[in-house]
Amino acid sequence: MPEHPGAQLPASGRAPFGARLARAMDAHGPLCVGIDPHPGLLDAWGLPRTAEGLRRFSLTVLEAAAGRAAAVKPQVALYESYGSAGFAVLEELLGGARAAGLLTVADAKRGDIGSTMEAYAAAWLEEGSPLAADAVTLSPYLGFESLRPALDLAARTGRGTFVLALTSNPEGRSVQHVGGGGSVARTVCSAAAAENARVLGGAGTAADGPGAGTSAGDRSGLGPCGLVVGATVGDALTELGIDLAGVRGPLLAPGYGAQGARAEDLPAVFGAAAGQVLATSSRAILRRGPAVPALREAVERSAGELAAALG
Numbered sequence: 001m002p003e004h005p006g007a008q009l010p011a012s013g014r015a016p017f018g019a020r021l022a023r024a025m026d027a028h029g030p031l032c033v034g035i036d037p038h039p040g041l042l043d044a045w046g047l048p049r050t051a052e053g054l055r056r057f058s059l060t061v062l063e064a065a066a067g068r069a070a071a072v073k074p075q076v077a078l079y080e081s082y083g084s085a086g087f088a089v090l091e092e093l094l095g096g097a098r099a100a101g102l103l104t105v106a107d108a109k110r111g112d113i114g115s116t117m118e119a120y121a122a123a124w125l126e127e128g129s130p131l132a133a134d135a136v137t138l139s140p141y142l143g144f145e146s147l148r149p150a151l152d153l154a155a156r157t158g159r160g161t162f163v164l165a166l167t168s169n170p171e172g173r174s175v176q177h178v179g180g181g182g183s184v185a186r187t188v189c190s191a192a193a194a195e196n197a198r199v200l201g202g203a204g205t206a207a208d209g210p211g212a213g214t215s216a217g218d219r220s221g222l223g224p225c226g227l228v229v230g231a232t233v234g235d236a237l238t239e240l241g242i243d244l245a246g247v248r249g250p251l252l253a254p255g256y257g258a259q260g261a262r263a264e265d266l267p268a269v270f271g272a273a274a275g276q277v278l279a280t281s282s283r284a285i286l287r288r289g290p291a292v293p294a295l296r297e298a299v300e301r302s303a304g305e306l307a308a309a310l311g
C-alpha cells in the first residue's frame with residue numbers, strides 16, 4: 001500500500017522523506033543530533049582545530065548516534081570554515097551516516113534567486129551529488145517560490161526541505177512576526193502547506209487546519225516540505241494564528257537543550273502538531289564527549305525524554 005493515498009512515489013524510487021522520517025522517529029524517538037564541531041568543543045575534546053580534528057569529532061558523534069537517534073544534522077558552517085578539507089569531511093560524514101542508517105539534514109540554510117537555487121538544490125539534494133543529504137535547511141527570504149528548484153528536486157528524489165519559519169533566536173521576531181495576523185512567518189507556513197498539498201494531494205493551509213489524508217499531529221503521511229520552528233518560540237503560534245498541523249510537514253525544532261527549551265515545554269509550544277516535531281540538539285549532547293559511552297547516554301536520554309513528551 002502506498003505510504004499516503006494521493007502521494008506519488010518519487011522518481012528516484014526512494015520512499016518519500018516524510019515516510020522515512022516517520023519510521024525513524026517511531027523507531028528511535030523524535031531526536032536529531034546536531035553535529036556542530038565548534039572550535040571550543042574540539043579543544044574540550046582534546047582534538048586539534050584541523051580537518052583531522054573535525055573528522056574525528058564527526059565520526060565519534062556518528063558512532064554515538066547510530067541506532068539511537070532518528071537523524072543527524074551537521075552544521076555546514078563549521079565544516080565550510082576549513083575550506084575544501086572541511087567539505088571532504090562533511091562528504092565522509094554524510095556517507096557514514098547513510099551507511100549507519102541515520103537520516104541526514106544538512107544545515108546549510110540556503111536561499112537565492114531561482115537560477116542560483118538550482119545549483120544549491122543540485123548540491124544538497126541531487127542523486128549522486130557528493131554532498132547529497134536526506135534534507136537541507138532553506139531560507140525563504142528571497143521569496144518562498146525562489147526555493148522552487150529545491151522543493152521540486154526534493155519531491156522528485158524522496159528527499160526533504162526544512163524552510164525557516166520561526167527561528168529559535170530572539171532576533172528572529174523582528175522579521176518573522178512582522179505583519180501581525182498576516183505575518184511573514186504565517187505566510188511561510190501557508191506556502192509550505194500549499195506545497196505539501198500539491199505533492200500529497202488534498203487541500204491545506206496553515207490557517208485552515210489539516211488537509212485531506214492527514215489527521216492533526218499524525219506523522220505518518222507528512223509531505224516533503226518541512227519547517228524550522230524553534231522550541232523556544234513560546235506562544236508565538238497562537239499569537240500569530242498559525243496551525244502547524246495543517247502544514248502536513250515535519251517540523252525541525254532547534255532550541256531544545258543548550259538554548260534553554262526543555263522536552264516538557266514542547267507540547268505547549270506545538271499543540272496538535274507535536275507528533276510532527278523532530279527536536280534537534282547539538283551542544284547539550286556534544287559537551288558530554290569525547291567518550292562514546294557518555295555521548296550515547298546523552299543521546300538516549302534526550303531521545304527518551306522527547307519521545308515521552310511528544311509521542
Ligand SMILES: O=C(O)c1cc(=O)[nH]c(=O)n1[C@@H]1O[C@H](COP(=O)(O)O)[C@@H](O)[C@H]1O
Pocket residue numbers: 034036075107137166167168169228230254255256257258259280281282283284
Ligand atoms: O536550522 C537550524 O537548525 C537552526 C534554526 C534555528 O532557528 N535555530 C538554530 O539554532 N538552528 C541551528 O541548530 C543548532 C542549534 O545548536 P544548539 O543550540 O547547540 O543545540 C545550530 O546548528 C543552529 O545553527
